[in-house]
Amino acid sequence: MSGVSEALATLQKNGVEVITLVFTDVLGRLKGFNLSVNEIERAFSEGIVFDGSSVEGFVRIEESDLIAMPDPGAVFVAPAQVSGFKTAFIVCDVLRVDGRPFERDPRHVLKRALAQIQKQGYQYYVGPELEYFYFGSDSTPTLLDDAGYFDTLPSYRPTLAREETVKVLREMGIEVEASHHEVAPSQHEIDFRYRDALRMADILQISKMIIKEVARKYELYASFMPKPIFGVNGSGMHLHMSLWRGDENLFYDPRDPYQLSTLARHFLGGLLTYVKHIALVTNQWVNSYKRLVVGYEAPVYISWGRFNRSALVRVPAFKKPASARLEFRAPDPGANPYLAFACVLTAGMRGITERLVPPEPVEMDIYHMPEADRQRRNIDTLPASLLEAIDLACQSPILAEALGEPLFEKIIENKRVEWDKFRMAVTDYEIQTYYRML
DSSP: OHHHHHHHHHHHHTTOOEEEEEEEOTTSOEEEEEEOGGGHHHHHHHOEEEEGGGSTTSOOGGGOEEEEEEEEEEEEEEOHHHHSSOEEEEEEEEEOTTSOBOTTOHHHHHHHHHHHHHTTTOEEEEEEEEEEEEESOSSSOOOOOOOOTTOOOTTOHHHHHHHHHHHHHHHTTOOEEEEEEOSSTTEEEEEEOOEEHHHHHHHHHHHHHHHHHHHHHTTOEEEOOSOOSTTSOOOOEEEEEEEEETTEETTBOTTSTTOBOHHHHHHHHHHHHHHHHHHHHHTOSTTHHHHSSTTSSOOOEEOEESSOTTSSEEOOOOSSGGGOOEEEOOOOTTSOHHHHHHHHHHHHHHHHHTTOOOOOOOOSOGGGSOHHHHHHTTOEEOOSSHHHHHHHHHHSSHHHHHHOHHHHHHHHHHHHHHHHHHHHSOOHHHHHHHTTTO
16 A cells, blocks of 8 residues: 555645546547545545446446546646646546456556566566647647747747646656657657656656647647648657666667667567557557658658668667667557557567567668569558558457457447548548539
8 A cells, every 4th residue: 555655645745636537448538537635545445436338438338337446656746837726637447346457448458468578577668759739729720830840939839838838747757858849830749758658658648638738728729630731741659669677678789780689679570560450559540541641751661770761660879778779650649558559569579479580671761662672672561541450450360469359349340430430421622622523
């Protein structure tokens, strides 16, 4: 109970006025409810019962009761400037009423994957780059500037919103390494210092909420939509990843030309082999595949390299062993981080188990490489649509292995419905192209 005692002490020390228990649904949306400060000790010991039938992908009406069990190690205290009250957001595990972990809880899925590698002595660390847009309203994605990569606009509202967001996150104990304007107009990025995967997934969920709340103060709307505007770069969520044992980064080997260990190369081999089959989770929306096209700095081709910005996986330059890592560039900020991390880890560990060897790195621009050259090098492509991602997910057992059959089946069902709705919708493109022609 020491963790609970420390959490209670933190709440008291910070003079918390509002407590919000939060958890994540299957699609990655943060859900939550407020709790009286006087009830938090009971919540830590018993959990709070809620109706799971109203949460996407959880349970049916006839089996509705679930328990939100707050994790005393996942307490985030937001300053009063965010909402007007000093608020503690506490991330919860979702349990069945008999105390068993709920199999469709995304946090449980990641915890289960991490428990499996911990038996082998591994820890999985992730450092995301979170890209997003600031727009003037939540109704129309109108660009607010014509700035580009690393441009500085000191008195500009979105810059002020981003800077305040970073300040708030740091006050909440969230380590932000950097933030800046991204390549596209109105696009920004916040980079998080690497942490263990479970803590980082919690951080991403809380941070996305804080980004939106601070944006609202500046009369802005922050969007994590992968491709909100045609003709400009979409938003990604690049994942910097490594496996550790204690204080040792197991991805580092000074004798390798890329300073990657054999373990790292097998992990890379697994990721490249199975990436098409987990894309349904790392890129889960119809809109995700509008980003994964040639010409907008997003990956399309399954390859790796060090300096190649068109590669799916990069090996960033680093100066010390602790920084050896792989950068996976496909995921977007609309992904459920718990499920995305679990799937990427499962693919990488498959590579280690099966001793998969990645192909030779490609250090040339694949976007402009002749098709014959790509075929000669056996360079495959990511799915081109959500439908293709669904089909590929069903062709391999890797996604069901990562998620568990109950959650896998629910996601497939949900995404088929989404694709059908998109397929039947009449889009602006069709009106503009065909209405006066036909």
